[in-house]
Amino acid sequence: MWTSGLKIYKLMQRTKVADLLRSNEIGKTFTVKGWVRTRRGNKKVNFVALNDGSGINNLQIVVDMDQFDEALIRRITTGAALSVEGELKESLGSAQKVELHARKIEVLGDCDPEKYPLQPKKHSLEFLREIAHLRFRTNTFGAITRIRHAMIFAVHQFFNQKGFYNIHTPIITASDAEGAGEMFQVTTLDLENPPRNEENKIDYSKDFFGKPTNLTVSGQLEGELAALAMSEIYTFGPTFRAENSNTSRHLAEFWMIEPEMAFYDLNDNMDLAEEFLKYLIQYALDHCMEDLQFLSKRLQEEEKNKKASERSMELIEKLKFVLENQFVRLTYTEAINILENSKPNKKGKFQYPIQGFGTDLQSEHERYLVEKHFKKPVILTDYPKEIKAFYMKLNEDNKTVRAMDVLFPQIGEIIGGSQREEDYGKLVQRMREMNIPEEEMWWFLDTRRFGSVPHSGFGLGFERLMLFVTGMTNIRDVIPFPRTPKNAEF
């Protein structure tokens, strides 16, 4: 799948498996290097499935048993690393078009089959999480890893094409005013014996930065600074939340994409969010089809014991469905009306009943709107100011703010964003109402004092996008090394 397009392989010492599988250079000699998935066969002939991560499909190596030492053959076990030189031939088998008939085999790295945890059989995702250092070697994680790369690349390509600048916002921050959740503290102080001041409080003036610092929970505020000069920017960086969240949708360390655009109002913001998501999904369909097909089959296999009504939509169909349909846009107030008059609310089926304007929407409500009522992605806007962040622009009604949440089936909130409050006076007033310390935020407020303009932005949780695109159901399976409460292994 990841091919040069040109015949670069002829210049290299080895050929990638994916390139070879698409090649029709029958009769020529190639060298491949990779890891053994399985070996099978008889006294006369053995078949080795070799994979080097270049694609979901393995290369079949045909080994004529007469031509090789039995001792060498015995070392070709699941997980072993090989270098194989041989002749490309049309395959007699039906599962692949071509195969490599081995002339020279070198075992680069042995793999003891009694100890190697990955066996040529199905493993549970939970087990693979415990051996995350090896799970790249499975079909599923190979596919996810390739798709993840493609999505990272597509994010940058999308914004680059639109003239956005990528900004590296700080990972260590002294600002605790973002209000986006619990933070991880960063310190070089001796925790066993920290320096103390006269009041016997910890003396942070002795800390590395001379004040308390944390890992960032969002690059948005710094992103706004850049946008109010560069017009359109985006960040794509790691984000840290020390929430004790134990769900299949939360990580303590995740990657977030945060575009911030000067001169965009809320509608422009929604247009961009929808175009962005559709671009990424289209990119996956255009560049990752084999991996998507594999994941689709995997998902259907996993769900075959479920009732038909509980099975998810076929993965590729689902992705196309999102591409082909406009996201539904409605206000929070309209959503509350729909929910109040909905069957589950009237029948008391909601765990949290809808109690008019001001009710914070629970995930059961969001799921009802997306999965039952509209049956397509929904963008909710204009939430009550009390349940949203201080920086969101206040509407004329003085009750709601220009927030937007993009809700996806199964995942819930995939994007959260808003038009920002650009009016200095209104922003300061909101900060006071919500007890945000103005003094610490002087640099943020300066943008509203000097040449302030309407602007907007949003945050996309990258792993939540990955959940949607891959059809995986646990966020720990779409990031190589998940960090969650009580888990920082590897």
Add this chain to the structure above:
RNA sequence: UCCUCAGUAGCUCAGUUGGUUAGAGCGGCGGACUGUUAAUCCGUAGGUCGUAGGUUCAAGUCCUACCUGGGGAGCCA
């Protein structure tokens, strides 16, 4: 953090109202097979039943605490 379910062989699981020597499939190993596709067939090894207490003549099974994992909720992306 709360609710809920689970933890038995390398993996996935079964194990009856508590009863004597804890089972299966897959994987591993040995063998058979002239082209296999997670090959097939025959044979074989492999267990401190999550940890610590408790109840009982007797605990994989019952009770308590803790640990770990799954699902759901909250917080959110």
